[in-house]
Amino acid sequence: MVSLNDSVSALSGVGPKRVTALKELAIENINDLLTYFPFRYEDLQAKDPSELTDQAKVTLKGTVAAEPVVTRFGRKKSRLNFQLLLDDHQIIPVTFFNQPWLRDQMEVGHDLVVYGRFDAKRQSLSGMKLLSSANGAMGSIYPANKEIRQATIKKLVVAAYDAYAPTIVDLIPEPVRVKYRLLHRQQMIHDMHFPADAVAAKAARRTAKFEEFFLFELRLQIMKQQDHTLYGQELTYDLAQLRAFITSLPYELTGAQKKVVNEICFDLKRPVHMNRLLQGDVGSGKTVVAAIAMYAAMTAGVQTVLMAPTEILAEQHANNLARLFADFPVNVALLTGATKPAARKVLLPQIANGEVNLIVGTHALIQPDVHYRHLGLAVIDEQHRFGVNQRQALRQKGAQPDILAMTATPIPRTLAITAYGEMDVSIINELPAGRQPIKTTWIRSNQEANMLQEVKTQLAAGSQAYVVTPLIEESEAVDMKNAQAIYQRFQAEFEPTYRVGLLHGRMKNDEKNAIMAAFKANEFQVLVATTVIEVGVDVPNATLMLIYDADHFGLAQLHQLRGRVGRGQKASQCILVADPKNQLAIERMTTMTTTTDGFVLSQRDLELRGPGDVLGRKQSGVPDFKVGDPVADINVLSVAQQVAKVVVTEPNWAEQPANLAVAAFLTTTAHQPTTMD
Known part of the structure; x- marks a missing residue:
C-alpha cells in the first residue's frame, strides 16, 4: 500500500546517488517532495511584443519561418538562430546559445513556444528554453543544488503527484478549513506546483502557509500540554x-x-x-x-x-x-x-x-x-x-x-x-518609578569633537562614561573602530585628569572582573570596551554611553548597550557615532533615536534583519519555514496558533473524527519543531 511516508527511492529513476542528493535538500520521503514548493513562478503565457519591456523574460508563440542555422565557434560553443513568425505576421529573430540539440525540435511551418529574454531595441529574443503547449501559463522555479537540477526536481514532483495524489488527505480539520476558506490539501499541493494562473498560485500559497504554521503550532501546543502533565514539585511556600x-x-x-x-x-x-x-x-x-x-x-x-x-x-x-x-x-x-x-x-x-x-x-x-x-x-x-x-x-x-x-x-x-x-x-512592561528615559542622539564621525566635549562635561559633573567599539584591535578586513586605538586616544585626551580603563573579551576572567570592579568603584571614569559589557553590568554612576560604528550593531544589541546607563537617579544619554552606507543602517539609527521601548525595537529589528540575526542563527529558535514567513505572515501565524490551542484542549482531541488525519500525520512524521528549549 502506497503512503506519503514512502521513500523517494520508490519513484522511478531515484537510485542511491539521487536519494543522497535529495536528502541534501531535506527531501527523504514523498511528502517531503510534494511539499518542496516552488519559491517563485515564471509567467509562461504568450505575449504580444508590443506590450513587452526591454530585457523582460517572456514567452512568445509562433511558427518556425525559416530553416534554423547552427553556427559553431570556440571550444564547445555554438549559436542557434531561427525566425519565429507570430500570429500578427511579425517576425522575431531568436537565438539560443550552446543548445545545438534544440535544432532537432524545430521544423519549418510548425508551431513553437519559446521562453527567453526580449531585446526591445533589436526586437529579438535570446532564447532560454522551448516549452510545450502543455506547460501551462505558470512555470514553477524550485531551489536546487549542484547535485540535482531543477528540471529533475520538476520531473520527480510530477511523477510523485501522479502516483500519490489519491493518498493526499486534508490535515487541517474540516471546520477550520471551511471557516478560513482554505483549499483541500490535494488541490493546494497541485496548485502550488502546477497553477493555472497567478490567482490559483496565490490561493494555494495561502493554504500552504496556514497548514505549515498550524502543524508547527500544533506540535508546540502538544509539547506544552505534555510539559504541564509532567509531575512537578508542589512547592507550598510560607x-x-x-x-x-x-x-x-x-x-x-x-x-x-x-x-x-x-x-x-x-x-x-x-x-x-x-x-x-x-x-x-x-x-x-x-x-x-x-x-x-x-x-x-x-x-x-x-x-x-x-x-x-x-x-x-x-x-x-x-x-x-x-x-x-x-x-x-x-x-x-x-x-x-x-x-x-x-x-x-x-x-x-x-x-x-x-x-x-x-x-x-x-x-x-x-x-x-x-x-x-x-x-x-x-x-x-x-x-x-x-x-x-x-x-x-x-x-x-x-x-x-x-x-x-x-x-x-x-x-x-x-x-x-x-x-x-x-x-x-x-x-x-512597566519601568520602576524614578527611572528617567535615556536621551539618544546619532552623530556622524565628523561631529566627534562636540561629543568629546560632552564627555568632559559629564565627567566634570562627577559621572562616568562607557565607550563601546565593535572590534578589539585593528583589522585589515573591515574599516571599523577598535578598542585598543580608542583606548590610547582617550588616554591622551583625558588623562591624567580622568582615568581610562580597557575591557574586552580576550582578557582573562580575573582581569575582566577586576576592571569592572574598579570601574564600579569609580577608579576609572571612562571605560573603553567591546560588547562584553552588553549584559547585566550595573554601574549607577555611569550616565553616558558612546557607541562607535553603531550602524554595525543590531537594534536589540544597541538597546542592551544603552541600558548600561540610566541605572541611577541622574539623567543619562547615549550617543551613536555612525556613518551608515545604506538605507537599512540609516533606519536603525533613526529608530534608536525615536524610541526607548525594547519591544518596539525588537519587532523592528526582526523586520529589518530577520529572526536568525536578531537572536543568532543557531539559537534563534525559529525554524526555516518552507513557505511561511513568521514576520510578514504574523497574522496567519497568530490564527494558526489560536486554532492549534483550541484543537489540543479538546478532550481526547486526537480521537475526534475531524482530527484523525492530522493526529496520524504528527505520529508518523519525524520532523519536530526547532525550539530553544
Whole structure:
C-alpha cells in the first residue's frame, strides 16, 4: 500500500546517488517532495511584443519561418538562430546559445513556444528554453543544488503527484478549513506546483502557509500540554515569610511586577512542572521578581539556582542577592569556572547537604560533580544565550525543578509564538518609578569633537562614561573602530585628569572582573570596551554611553548597550557615532533615536534583519519555514496558533473524527519543531 511516508527511492529513476542528493535538500520521503514548493513562478503565457519591456523574460508563440542555422565557434560553443513568425505576421529573430540539440525540435511551418529574454531595441529574443503547449501559463522555479537540477526536481514532483495524489488527505480539520476558506490539501499541493494562473498560485500559497504554521503550532501546543502533565514539585511556600521579604524591599513593586509574581507563585504551588519565560525591558526589575520567586521556593524547603551566561554577571547577581537576603535565612553561594579549587572543595558538600540554599553561577552549576540536596527552582538569566543541552542538564539536577527563564531582550510577538510557543510567558512592561528615559542622539564621525566635549562635561559633573567599539584591535578586513586605538586616544585626551580603563573579551576572567570592579568603584571614569559589557553590568554612576560604528550593531544589541546607563537617579544619554552606507543602517539609527521601548525595537529589528540575526542563527529558535514567513505572515501565524490551542484542549482531541488525519500525520512524521528549549 502506497503512503506519503514512502521513500523517494520508490519513484522511478531515484537510485542511491539521487536519494543522497535529495536528502541534501531535506527531501527523504514523498511528502517531503510534494511539499518542496516552488519559491517563485515564471509567467509562461504568450505575449504580444508590443506590450513587452526591454530585457523582460517572456514567452512568445509562433511558427518556425525559416530553416534554423547552427553556427559553431570556440571550444564547445555554438549559436542557434531561427525566425519565429507570430500570429500578427511579425517576425522575431531568436537565438539560443550552446543548445545545438534544440535544432532537432524545430521544423519549418510548425508551431513553437519559446521562453527567453526580449531585446526591445533589436526586437529579438535570446532564447532560454522551448516549452510545450502543455506547460501551462505558470512555470514553477524550485531551489536546487549542484547535485540535482531543477528540471529533475520538476520531473520527480510530477511523477510523485501522479502516483500519490489519491493518498493526499486534508490535515487541517474540516471546520477550520471551511471557516478560513482554505483549499483541500490535494488541490493546494497541485496548485502550488502546477497553477493555472497567478490567482490559483496565490490561493494555494495561502493554504500552504496556514497548514505549515498550524502543524508547527500544533506540535508546540502538544509539547506544552505534555510539559504541564509532567509531575512537578508542589512547592507550598510560607506566605507570611514571603510577604515579610517583599515588605523589606526598599521600593514598591510596579503593577507589572506584582502581576508576574502572582503568576509565578501560582505555578509554584501547582503539582505540575513550571516552564515559564519572564521577559522585560532593560531595567524593568526582572531580577527582584526572580528573587521573590526564589525566596518563595526556599520557604518551602528547597534549593534554588540562578544560572547566568557570564562570570561577571553571575558575580553581580550573587552580590545583589546577598544584599537583598541579608536579614533572611538565605545562604547565597557563587559557583563559576573561576571558583578556586580549594573553595570549590568546601562548597560542593555544602550544596549537596543543603547547607547552601541559593547557588548563583554559570555553566559550572551543571557540571557532573555538582549535586543538589533538593533543587526545586532554577532561574536562567539571559535565556537565549543557553542552548538545549544546558537547559536539559539543569532540569536533570533535580526532580523536574520548576524553570523560570528570563530575558532582557524583549521578544517580539513573532518569536514568542515560534521560539517560545511551548512556554508560558510573563511580561514586565512597566519601568520602576524614578527611572528617567535615556536621551539618544546619532552623530556622524565628523561631529566627534562636540561629543568629546560632552564627555568632559559629564565627567566634570562627577559621572562616568562607557565607550563601546565593535572590534578589539585593528583589522585589515573591515574599516571599523577598535578598542585598543580608542583606548590610547582617550588616554591622551583625558588623562591624567580622568582615568581610562580597557575591557574586552580576550582578557582573562580575573582581569575582566577586576576592571569592572574598579570601574564600579569609580577608579576609572571612562571605560573603553567591546560588547562584553552588553549584559547585566550595573554601574549607577555611569550616565553616558558612546557607541562607535553603531550602524554595525543590531537594534536589540544597541538597546542592551544603552541600558548600561540610566541605572541611577541622574539623567543619562547615549550617543551613536555612525556613518551608515545604506538605507537599512540609516533606519536603525533613526529608530534608536525615536524610541526607548525594547519591544518596539525588537519587532523592528526582526523586520529589518530577520529572526536568525536578531537572536543568532543557531539559537534563534525559529525554524526555516518552507513557505511561511513568521514576520510578514504574523497574522496567519497568530490564527494558526489560536486554532492549534483550541484543537489540543479538546478532550481526547486526537480521537475526534475531524482530527484523525492530522493526529496520524504528527505520529508518523519525524520532523519536530526547532525550539530553544
